[in-house]
Each structure stands twice: as C-alpha cells, then as structure tokens.
Amino acid sequence: MDRLPLHHDLYLIGHDQAGRPLIHASSLAFGLAGAALLDLLLAGPAPADPRAELKRAVADAVYDRTREELLASGVLVRVSGRRMGVLPYTRYQLADIASVVRASSGVRSAVEGWKPPDARCAGLCGLVAVLRLEAELYLDQPASRLVARLREIAAAAGPPVTALVEIVDTLVAEAAVAVYR
Secondary structure, three states: OOOOOHHHHHHHHOEOOOOOEOOOHHHHHHHHHHHHHHHHHHHOOOOOOHHHHHHHHHHOOHHHHHHHHHHHOOOEEEEEEEEOOOEEEEEEEEOOOHHHHHHHHHHHHHHHOOOOOOHHHHHHHHHHHHOOOHHHHOOOOOHHHHHHHHHHHHHHOOHHHHHHHHHHHHHHHHHHHHHHO
C-alpha cells in the first residue's frame, strides 16, 4: 500500500477506533492544515505566508475534506445508527486497524531510534507533540519526556519543519484561549 498523505496519517492518529476525535476539532483542524501544508512544502516551494495558508485551509473545511478523502479511499467507513433507539448518529470508523499502525509507525521508530526520521516524519512528530497525541503512540515513556523527544526530532529537521510546527502550535494556543477574549 502506498504511503498516505501526512494529513491523513495525522487524522488517523487523532481519532479512536470508533471514529471519535481525541482532541478538540478546531485544534485537530489546525494540525491537519499544517500537515497538508508540510506535504506541499516538502514537494516544492513554500507559500509566502504559511500562517495565512493554514487559516485558509481550516476555513475551507480541511477536517471534513480529509475525512471524505479517507472515506473515498476505503480507510474509513461510515456507520449510522440510533442512540437509545431515537437519536440518529453517524460515525466514521476505521476499516482496518492496520491503517493507524502504519500512520504512527514512523513516529514510533523515530522516537525509539530504530530509524532516522526524514523531514516528513519529523514534521509528524512535531504535530503529534503540539496536539498532545503522544499517548496514541503507545510507547512506554512518561508523557513529558515523550513530548520533549518529539519536539527535538521536529527541531532537528530544519527551518521549514520547525517553523511550520511553531505556527501550528501558536494557532492551536490562540484558538484555545479565544473563548476567553
């Protein structure tokens, strides 16, 4: 199977097997936008204003588009039902757990030192740290040490990755405190 785009990997890491997001949807949307932009940065020239591009991607429903792409590729399946026989719901569950294992394997390998990370993997490490999804890696390390290691890996990748991870970190933090303004 071909490697999924970076934002697909992050989407899979950011949801449980039942299809529920593990963090707030707005934070995950900024992470997905950052991951999509990182794929573009690694493939060619950077946009003039990554921060504006990230905000535009979130406004253009990057979360919903990513979910629809994963549905179309068969990685996710739509499940509908009723709660208590009355309230309708729709979830988007994994078709196969192997997708999540593949999505997180590079990050786990980099943290454990089994394989040196490329820029793509380092970016995913940084985004996992920013979004505090480190528990989904299932590594036997204290959370603070694991987050620090993920951030080290991202920082070692160089300016484009480091800058993008910092922008996503700032936007997630701004969104978190926006309700208090």
